[in-house]
Amino acid sequence: MEDFDNITWDRFLELGRIVKAKTGKALVSYVGNEPDCIMIMLQSAGTWMFDEKGKPNLANNDVLKKIVTIYAQMIKEGICLTVTDWNAYIGSINSGTVASAVNGCWLVGSISAVKEQAGDWAIVNTPRLSNVKNAVNYSNLGGSSWMVMANSKNSGVAMDFLNKTFAGSKELYNTILPSSGAIGTWGPAADSDAYNKPVPFFGNEKIYTKIVGYSKNIPQVKYGVFNYEARDAVGVAMTKIIAGANIDTALKEAQKNVEFQMGY
Amino acid sequence: MPPVPETDTGVLSASGLPDSLRYTGNIMAGKKTLETTYKNAGWRFVMPAALFIFVLSFYPMVQAFFLSLQSGLANNLHFSGLRNYIRLFQDEKFLAAVRNVFIYLVFQVPVMLFLALILASILNDKKLKCKGLFRTMVFLPCATALVSSALIFKSIFALDGLANTWLMGLGILAEPKNWLQDPVWARIIIILTVTWRWTGYNTVFFLAGLQNIETSVYEAARIDGASPSQSFFKITLPLLKPVILLTAIMSTNGTLQLFDEVQNITAGGPGNETLTISQYIYRLSFVYNPQFGYAAAVSYTILIMVAILAFVQIKIGDKA
Amino acid sequence: MKTKGEITTVSLEYIFLVVVCLLSVFPFYWMLVAATNESSEIMRGKLTIGTYLISNIKTMLSTVRMGRAFWNSLRTTVCGTVLSIFVCSLAGYGFQIYRDKQKDMLMNVLLLSMMIPFASVMVPLFKMFSTVHLLDSTLGFILPSVSTAFLILFFRQNSMSFPLETIQAARVDGLNEFQIYARVYVPIMAPTFAAAAIVTFMGTWNSYMWPLIVMQSQKMQTLPLLVTGLTAGYTTDYGLLMLCVSIMTLPTVLLFFTQQKHFVEGVVGSVK
Numbered sequence: 001m002e003d004f005d006n007i008t009w010d011r012f013l014e015l016g017r018i019v020k021a022k023t024g025k026a027l028v029s030y031v032g033n034e035p036d037c038i039m040i041m042l043q044s045a046g047t048w049m050f051d052e053k054g055k056p057n058l059a060n061n062d063v064l065k066k067i068v069t070i071y072a073q074m075i076k077e078g079i080c081l082t083v084t085d086w087n088a089y090i091g092s093i094n095s096g097t098v099a100s101a102v103n104g105c106w107l108v109g110s111i112s113a114v115k116e117q118a119g120d121w122a123i124v125n126t127p128r129l130s131n132v133k134n135a136v137n138y139s140n141l142g143g144s145s146w147m148v149m150a151n152s153k154n155s156g157v158a159m160d161f162l163n164k165t166f167a168g169s170k171e172l173y174n175t176i177l178p179s180s181g182a183i184g185t186w187g188p189a190a191d192s193d194a195y196n197k198p199v200p201f202f203g204n205e206k207i208y209t210k211i212v213g214y215s216k217n218i219p220q221v222k223y224g225v226f227n228y229e230a231r232d233a234v235g236v237a238m239t240k241i242i243a244g245a246n247i248d249t250a251l252k253e254a255q256k257n258v259e260f261q262m263g264y
Numbered sequence: 265m266p267p268v269p270e271t272d273t274g275v276l277s278a279s280g281l282p283d284s285l286r287y288t289g290n291i292m293a294g295k296k297t298l299e300t301t302y303k304n305a306g307w308r309f310v311m312p313a314a315l316f317i318f319v320l321s322f323y324p325m326v327q328a329f330f331l332s333l334q335s336g337l338a339n340n341l342h343f344s345g346l347r348n349y350i351r352l353f354q355d356e357k358f359l360a361a362v363r364n365v366f367i368y369l370v371f372q373v374p375v376m377l378f379l380a381l382i383l384a385s386i387l388n389d390k391k392l393k394c395k396g397l398f399r400t401m402v403f404l405p406c407a408t409a410l411v412s413s414a415l416i417f418k419s420i421f422a423l424d425g426l427a428n429t430w431l432m433g434l435g436i437l438a439e440p441k442n443w444l445q446d447p448v449w450a451r452i453i454i455i456l457t458v459t460w461r462w463t464g465y466n467t468v469f470f471l472a473g474l475q476n477i478e479t480s481v482y483e484a485a486r487i488d489g490a491s492p493s494q495s496f497f498k499i500t501l502p503l504l505k506p507v508i509l510l511t512a513i514m515s516t517n518g519t520l521q522l523f524d525e526v527q528n529i530t531a532g533g534p535g536n537e538t539l540t541i542s543q544y545i546y547r548l549s550f551v552y553n554p555q556f557g558y559a560a561a562v563s564y565t566i567l568i569m570v571a572i573l574a575f576v577q578i579k580i581g582d583k584a
Numbered sequence: 585m586k587t588k589g590e591i592t593t594v595s596l597e598y599i600f601l602v603v604v605c606l607l608s609v610f611p612f613y614w615m616l617v618a619a620t621n622e623s624s625e626i627m628r629g630k631l632t633i634g635t636y637l638i639s640n641i642k643t644m645l646s647t648v649r650m651g652r653a654f655w656n657s658l659r660t661t662v663c664g665t666v667l668s669i670f671v672c673s674l675a676g677y678g679f680q681i682y683r684d685k686q687k688d689m690l691m692n693v694l695l696l697s698m699m700i701p702f703a704s705v706m707v708p709l710f711k712m713f714s715t716v717h718l719l720d721s722t723l724g725f726i727l728p729s730v731s732t733a734f735l736i737l738f739f740r741q742n743s744m745s746f747p748l749e750t751i752q753a754a755r756v757d758g759l760n761e762f763q764i765y766a767r768v769y770v771p772i773m774a775p776t777f778a779a780a781a782i783v784t785f786m787g788t789w790n791s792y793m794w795p796l797i798v799m800q801s802q803k804m805q806t807l808p809l810l811v812t813g814l815t816a817g818y819t820t821d822y823g824l825l826m827l828c829v830s831i832m833t834l835p836t837v838l839l840f841f842t843q844q845k846h847f848v849e850g851v852v853g854s855v856k
Contacts, residue, residue, distance in 0.1 A: 302761065305761035309682070310678035310679055311673060312675070313736055316671065320705075322700075322728060324704070328705060402610060404609060415825070416615055421800070478850065570701070
């Protein structure tokens, strides 16, 4: 496991080649049209699909270009497997078709579903981009957020509620972790008992402590209102690139697409 | 004094009798009352259904038109005239969806109708054994929900699905093929699913049409020395024209609005390669930031295409 | 004595028919067999009947509200079908028996509604039903599809062969117009009604998009909504899924099996 901790994506690919040569299996999988991996890599580099002003930043985004190149390489060499949909994705992990998964911590629930694999899994941090300044081994993907609408009727009451529960109650996090597998990003939650328990499935490691520790290092990015449209455009661009299209052209088209959606 | 019918003018005519009792006037006046009664009854029969359609189909359609003249996100809509319609031509996703739908149209509809025609001809053969059984099996796919057939075909063509297992077992494939991630094969599989689902339906229509053709017509042709294929092309096809037209228009309509199968098998992917117009409308309304005005404009393009194609098909039908 | 050519043609016909039937039926076979197997076995391509049926049934009974969804589907479909047949047969009868120029014009206008894509009207309909508080209800489910130009046309075409003398005779007997419809027309046109009922039942039972929009709560879900919901979780239990799909498909298949003669008769009548 130490081989995979704190590594770069280049090293990840190297290890992937070894795994492929020895076992014939891919190291990781993703859903075909979803740019999950790219999102993970983007945030780990502290950038996003939109710039600070909220304009789409796809066509001239050097970081994105490097990311896309790495991802396409992984798929070309068979280190990364693309599957049709979410069920196939989980299936590939559960049935051992792929050796690892790089995703949000909420995947723990699905991975743990296969009892026979208990003890075979461990948690490490995300690979980082080697040729990008400020890139780290930490990122974020998905999860849920609570938002209080500024012009709602009882926003004060709502905020107070959230402050006392999700932003203030260790007991809440202590309860929902074992009962629902809900991992929170609230710092103090890490002190609670449930978070400090060793987890047998992962070789008796205290994975939750680890995860909360990681979360302190995640770079913050602004998603923007048109996040979903941009995600979609990047996904389409990725599909074209894998099929052989020029990276610059595909990203330019993606940018045009997002600008179109935003130009209502 | 017998009661005077309402249609009397109330004036006695020259013969001294009220209108209702004069010979020529009598029958006409009586008939008019009955006619009116029947006419009113006729309208009463027809009104409920017509009202439903006006309120629940035409009215929302008009509302959708006004919606299509507005732009904005969610409920923040403002009037923008024809801007949405002009934007359509620069929309890469929309153009891709139109291209996909026409590919489906051109390949799926003729193949399916041709298949249905052949099946109906075979099933119409009087000497065929187990006709009922065959007919049931051919129609069976139509009893499935669209989502069921989509799920079944998706599972069969999944990476670890039946198709790959078989083809590898037979030695045709060396490693599992990612059918649904390949643009061409994904479309083929969708066409396959839709054809599987709807051929039986069209077969029943053709069968019904064939059964309306009297066998004496074929007898006469046979006596005249016509071969089976000649009688098929010169007798059967022309007589089936109305049914062929009906099924062609219905199938075109259905394919232009294709949604369920594509949504459940490939969700539009890979990229935009299998996306349909209906799917794009769904995404514009419920997946992306909702742009209901633009979505309404896109939906009107379907209407326009359906109308144009129906018109073209009718005209071709008239000429043929 | 059959000629060689005839024998070849007939054999080809049978072979073609058999192949088509196998292709038609195979997915059903796969669905039923999958319901008896365990999920991972299905994924690996098992095609034989397994021993997991009882287990899948147990899972279904404990995790899926199948009974409730089945009742929702049954209730909405039966109500919708009855109402639809009633309204559209009245109209079809009216358009044909009381035929005149204005009615023909109205019919042509109504036919235009067949071209309306559902995608156009779904949002306005949603807003409309939301305003009158008909969301999440049986009535909300059935209203948009109660009257369809297709069904009206179906009844009108089939009524073309209905003898007008019978109607005259009934009038002489003193029946009013509606009584003629109810006591004379309906019994004689039974095959047409049967065909219409089958088509409408199947369409309503399997409908997906409008129910998806109008049925908001889980307790009003119909079978198609329930079944697609089963694929939205993290993992799909294919055995369970196919068991539920089988149960969902069974009524429509049975209906067609038992009523197919009437169905074909009805369609024959409409195509004349």
